[in-house]
Amino acid sequence: MSSKEASANLRKPKGENGLKVAEFMSKVNANFYIQLQKNVEWKPGMKILEIGFGNANHIDEILSNSYNAEFMGVDYSKNMVDLVKENNPDCTFFHQDIKGLDLAGEQFDLIYTINTIYFLDDLKGAFLNLKQHLKKGGELHIGKRPKEDMEKVKHIISTGFVPYSNEEVIKAVIDTGLCISSVVSSKDSEMEQKGEKTQLHVDFIIAVHGN
Numbered sequence: 001m002s003s004k005e006a007s008a009n010l011r012k013p014k015g016e017n018g019l020k021v022a023e024f025m026s027k028v029n030a031n032f033y034i035q036l037q038k039n040v041e042w043k044p045g046m047k048i049l050e051i052g053f054g055n056a057n058h059i060d061e062i063l064s065n066s067y068n069a070e071f072m073g074v075d076y077s078k079n080m081v082d083l084v085k086e087n088n089p090d091c092t093f094f095h096q097d098i099k100g101l102d103l104a105g106e107q108f109d110l111i112y113t114i115n116t117i118y119f120l121d122d123l124k125g126a127f128l129n130l131k132q133h134l135k136k137g138g139e140l141h142i143g144k145r146p147k148e149d150m151e152k153v154k155h156i157i158s159t160g161f162v163p164y165s166n167e168e169v170i171k172a173v174i175d176t177g178l179c180i181s182s183v184v185s186s187k188d189s190e191m192e193q194k195g196e197k198t199q200l201h202v203d204f205i206i207a208v209h210g211n
Contacts (some may be wrong), residue, residue, distance in 0.1 A: 052116035123172035
């Protein structure tokens, strides 16, 4: 698979190569899901929305944190939506673009997205769409790599990625009227890349709907 095709499938997994890329991303994002579970103050009966769930191998683990929780997911890839519907019959999934997100007035206690914002050319517009589906007091958790880390993997993300800095994302969130509650950073284990050891960061920008 060429780097251009890999980049395209990171954005929108499609076909056999899309399934392979989704499996790869599930492993790459594993530490993000571990950190997400640490960052959230879990309560019973939470309504949870994930933007960009990929192959959704993590859903059972997420739901285990909140008794009687309800999970919904939105993904840009119809292939991923069709795949996860078969494996998760108790959850609800939508094939939608965040730019035109419309979930019929559904409101959530927790909305999160991991490594998806690089595909957005209008951060504020996307966050406004998420805000309309966030309950008062609800939280938005945005997981991403810092801009400097994106440089380390630029051979993988050759096309279609915008390496936003944390500061750019924070500004866009604040511009929607959401309040930043914290920025949490940790690190992945070291990995070897082209003969050199690299360690990437796992950053979460956490905002609350306080209005």
